[in-house]
Amino acid sequence: MKMSAGVEWALHCCVVLTAARRPVPAARLAELHDVSGTYLAKQLQELSRAGFVRSVQGKSGGYVLTRPADEITMLDVVEAVDGAASAFVCTEIRQRGPLATPAEACTTPCPIARAMGEADSAWRAALRSVTIADLARNVRADSGPEAFDVIRDWLNTPTARA
Numbered sequence: 001m002k003m004s005a006g007v008e009w010a011l012h013c014c015v016v017l018t019a020a021r022r023p024v025p026a027a028r029l030a031e032l033h034d035v036s037g038t039y040l041a042k043q044l045q046e047l048s049r050a051g052f053v054r055s056v057q058g059k060s061g062g063y064v065l066t067r068p069a070d071e072i073t074m075l076d077v078v079e080a081v082d083g084a085a086s087a088f089v090c091t092e093i094r095q096r097g098p099l100a101t102p103a104e105a106c107t108t109p110c111p112i113a114r115a116m117g118e119a120d121s122a123w124r125a126a127l128r129s130v131t132i133a134d135l136a137r138n139v140r141a142d143s144g145p146e147a148f149d150v151i152r153d154w155l156n157t158p159t160a161r162a
Contacts, residue, residue: 004081006042006043006046006081007078007081009033009035010043010046010077010080011077011132011135012033013033013044013047013053014053014077014132015136015139016032016155017053017063017064018065018133018148019136019149019152020155021152023055023056023060023062024062024063024155026044026062029044029063032154043081044063046080046081047080050080051067052076052077052080068133069132069136071131072131073128073129074127075127078127086117088113088117090110090113090116092106092110094106136148
């Protein structure tokens with residue numbers, strides 16, 4: 001399964017937004033992650049369309065999570081950015097070629113399609129089991145309890161540090 005890079009950026013933004021006490025401008029999130037603001041804005045728009053973040057207008061505007069971080073799963077973010085379609089699409093290859101199986105004999109998915117469907121289901125279940133809050137807890141565990149204090153302070157700094 002190959003996901004777009006936008007999924008990674010969107011997940012990082014969601015985790016960072018758990019540390020914010022006020023809306024965070026897209027430009028500030030882009031600067032924090034050293035990514036193009038235009039590129040990151042696309043991911044934030046997808047998250048907004050899916051209802052996981054919203055844009056707050058005005059001088060103190062920016063992005064905020066729309067629901068508690070323990071109610072947003074990794075799968076939610078993946079599907080918001082990359083869509084909900086399965087990575088595998090069966091094209092019924094068994095119905096082609098000189099030894100083709102007649103369509104009327106193909107009443108169930110072939111073993112390959114079944115295995116790929118099971119793998120997709122397992123992958124989705126794994127992503128569904130991890131929330132943004134879980135990721136934030138893991139950041140704290142890996143980087144120390146002050147990790148989000150440092151992020152929050154940086155986000156609240158009016159201008160970028162040189």
